[in-house]
Amino acid sequence: MGKKRYVGVDLGGTSMMAVVANEKGKVLGESDSATDRSSPQATIDQIIAQIDGALADAKLKASKIEAIGVGAPGAADPKTGVIAKAPNLGWTDVPLGPILEDRYGVPVAIGNDVQVAILGEHAFGAAKGAKRAVGIWVGTGIGGGLIADGELERGARGAAGEIGHMVLDENGPVCGCGRKGCAEAYASRTSMERDVMLRIAAGRASVVPDIMKERQKTRMTSSVMKRALAANDEVMKEVVAAAQRYLGLLAGNVVNMYDPEVIVIGGGVAQRLGEEFVGPIRETARSRFLRPDPDERVRIVHAGLDDYSGALGASVLARRNA
Amino acid sequence: MGKKRYVGVDLGGTSMMAVVANEKGKVLGESDSATDRSSPQATIDQIIAQIDGALADAKLKASKIEAIGVGAPGAADPKTGVIAKAPNLGWTDVPLGPILEDRYGVPVAIGNDVQVAILGEHAFGAAKGAKRAVGIWVGTGIGGGLIADGELERGARGAAGEIGHMVLDENGPVCGCGRKGCAEAYASRTSMERDVMLRIAAGRASVVPDIMKERQKTRMTSSVMKRALAANDEVMKEVVAAAQRYLGLLAGNVVNMYDPEVIVIGGGVAQRLGEEFVGPIRETARSRFLRPDPDERVRIVHAGLDDYSGALGASVLARRNA
Numbered sequence: 001m002g003k004k005r006y007v008g009v010d011l012g013g014t015s016m017m018a019v020v021a022n023e024k025g026k027v028l029g030e031s032d033s034a035t036d037r038s039s040p041q042a043t044i045d046q047i048i049a050q051i052d053g054a055l056a057d058a059k060l061k062a063s064k065i066e067a068i069g070v071g072a073p074g075a076a077d078p079k080t081g082v083i084a085k086a087p088n089l090g091w092t093d094v095p096l097g098p099i100l101e102d103r104y105g106v107p108v109a110i111g112n113d114v115q116v117a118i119l120g121e122h123a124f125g126a127a128k129g130a131k132r133a134v135g136i137w138v139g140t141g142i143g144g145g146l147i148a149d150g151e152l153e154r155g156a157r158g159a160a161g162e163i164g165h166m167v168l169d170e171n172g173p174v175c176g177c178g179r180k181g182c183a184e185a186y187a188s189r190t191s192m193e194r195d196v197m198l199r200i201a202a203g204r205a206s207v208v209p210d211i212m213k214e215r216q217k218t219r220m221t222s223s224v225m226k227r228a229l230a231a232n233d234e235v236m237k238e239v240v241a242a243a244q245r246y247l248g249l250l251a252g253n254v255v256n257m258y259d260p261e262v263i264v265i266g267g268g269v270a271q272r273l274g275e276e277f278v279g280p281i282r283e284t285a286r287s288r289f290l291r292p293d294p295d296e297r298v299r300i301v302h303a304g305l306d307d308y309s310g311a312l313g314a315s316v317l318a319r320r321n322a
Numbered sequence: 323m324g325k326k327r328y329v330g331v332d333l334g335g336t337s338m339m340a341v342v343a344n345e346k347g348k349v350l351g352e353s354d355s356a357t358d359r360s361s362p363q364a365t366i367d368q369i370i371a372q373i374d375g376a377l378a379d380a381k382l383k384a385s386k387i388e389a390i391g392v393g394a395p396g397a398a399d400p401k402t403g404v405i406a407k408a409p410n411l412g413w414t415d416v417p418l419g420p421i422l423e424d425r426y427g428v429p430v431a432i433g434n435d436v437q438v439a440i441l442g443e444h445a446f447g448a449a450k451g452a453k454r455a456v457g458i459w460v461g462t463g464i465g466g467g468l469i470a471d472g473e474l475e476r477g478a479r480g481a482a483g484e485i486g487h488m489v490l491d492e493n494g495p496v497c498g499c500g501r502k503g504c505a506e507a508y509a510s511r512t513s514m515e516r517d518v519m520l521r522i523a524a525g526r527a528s529v530v531p532d533i534m535k536e537r538q539k540t541r542m543t544s545s546v547m548k549r550a551l552a553a554n555d556e557v558m559k560e561v562v563a564a565a566q567r568y569l570g571l572l573a574g575n576v577v578n579m580y581d582p583e584v585i586v587i588g589g590g591v592a593q594r595l596g597e598e599f600v601g602p603i604r605e606t607a608r609s610r611f612l613r614p615d616p617d618e619r620v621r622i623v624h625a626g627l628d629d630y631s632g633a634l635g636a637s638v639l640a641r642r643n644a
Binding site for chain 2: 131132144156257287290291298
């Protein structure tokens with residue numbers, strides 16, 4: 001008799017995706033959209049439209065799903081389902097959990113977007129089967145998450161996994177968090193964009209502005225980065241190499257402290273560039289391992305579920321909460 | 323009838339201590355000695371003398387103990403009890419576990435000295451009752467250990483907890499491990515000694531050489547450090563403040579990644595200087611917390627068992643293995 005099905009929503013500041021998936025992570029239906037941030041209500045209506053779209057795509061009625069999970073760019077209270085703060089959405093105190101529960105009549109679980117994506121990679125992707133894994137997600141910031149005994153580690157205050165805010169040089173650049181020298185201040189996509197623009201402002205030649213113009217991008221997206229690297233742009237090569245160096249130091253720190261089986265590097269840049277991005281990170285990280293690892297037991301790899309880490313992870317969150 | 327009793331041995335490169343303790347961490351007998359490193363056999367004979375001494379002090383026959391635990395400055399194979407390498411003892415492939423088992427007829431467990439000390443602090447000291455705790459031990463090097471759900475975390479390869487080798491600046495000083503900029507290269511007692519001697523070599527005035535001469539020390543021990551600080555020695559104050567700064571960054575990294583309830587700072591320097599040492603570390607660490615902690619839920623404290631963290635921790639290891 002029919003397997004159980006779950007809805008997973010990956011809610012981002014720039015785009016969102018809903019999937020209907022079974023327990024094995026098979027996507028039965030999906031729907032995505034750019035995120036309308038004109039008002040919380042507009043965004044919520046859009047989330048509902050994507051869920052309905054994914055259900056339609058899967059040819060399922062809403063009554064056939066067991067639960068809904070959402071990965072959101074902000075902290076939701078696990079008890080109330082209220083998102084207190086999601087700066088990338090412009091949200092304050094939005095009761096997304098109760099709204100979706102009212103509408104669909106199933107349990108709704110909301111988690112942090114990066115931690116949910118890592119849950120997805122652990123259930124179905126690059127960290128599948130690992131008891132001990134760490135995710136490092138490179139995007140606007142650098143997020144992270146720890147998995148021990150196959151479960152997300154929340155820490156004593158629910159604050160574990162903020163790997164992007166480990167300091168790599170206390171005299172380093174100012175981070176989005178206001179402190180200096182965090183890994184995020186060196187190696188997030190935002191920091192790489194800053195470093196490219198600083199070099200251009202200093203008179204260096206680069207194809208980046210042309211690519212952004214041509215593709216009508218106001219930000220240096222990961223696809224812009226990929227094109228610039230393909231065009232052998234020296235500025236981009238330098239900046240990416242520096243970010244890889246810092247991410248390698250960070251991954252080395254994580255291994256020395258936490259000793260995971262696998263580190264999954266995710267987010268847009270890792271997804272677009274794949275091994276080209278992760279290879280040098282791995283090399284630097286391995287040079288920092290205190291305990292030698294000649295058999296390469298510690299894997300450092302890019303995420304394996306392409307655009308689906310977040311939505312499939314949210315379906316896992318849904319299942320755990322059902 | 324009668325509680326169970328365990329022997330715990332804290333085996334260090336400069337001194338060793340054996341205790342007989344009950345399950346509650348009460349020391350019933352003890353014996354200690356400077357470590358004779360003239361040969362492995364000499365050291366082993368001495369360990370046996372301390373165990374016998376602690377038993378005599380407790381007025382107990384060897385047949386009345388359940389098990390023996392040892393915290394050793396090197397890695398022992400948990401299955402064979404052989405210490406493959408203990409540089410501070412000059413040992414290679416010493417079967418300490420089997421030797422003690424043959425002699426006393428009880429199970430013998432051998433663990434890493436720092437991790438065993440953290441186990442002691444968790445069972446009876448500053449981390450008592452914590453589900454999630456981290457120890458940072460400042461000595462010749464900087465060791466560490468993680469406790470989750472009340473148990474030592476070994477990691478996927480048994481290599482977790484090497485907090486002293488997190489990089490704080492990749493262009494920093496060379497570490498004992500051969501890499502650059504590890505926390506240990508900034509803030510171990512050895513590194514502090516190097517920094518004091520460099521300042522003196524550069525012509526700065528300091529009472530440290532006089533104190534070392536007067537106390538017949540060839541190393542800048544933690545008692546020398548305490549005296550120099552009490553004498554308001556500017557060089558020592560500078561060097562300790564710099565080490566505290568780096569240990570604070572390190573503790574902040576640990577909190578952002580691992581989110582423990584408590585970080586215990588141990589080792590000779592923390593033990594001698596107490597809150598004078600830990601206070602500034604706490605202040606720097608808290609300035610780096612990504613998740614604000616207005617209620618000071620995360621405690622950063624010095625070890626609570628004085629000289630007994632290691633030996634009592636070894637008695638816990640013994641009990642777990644009995």
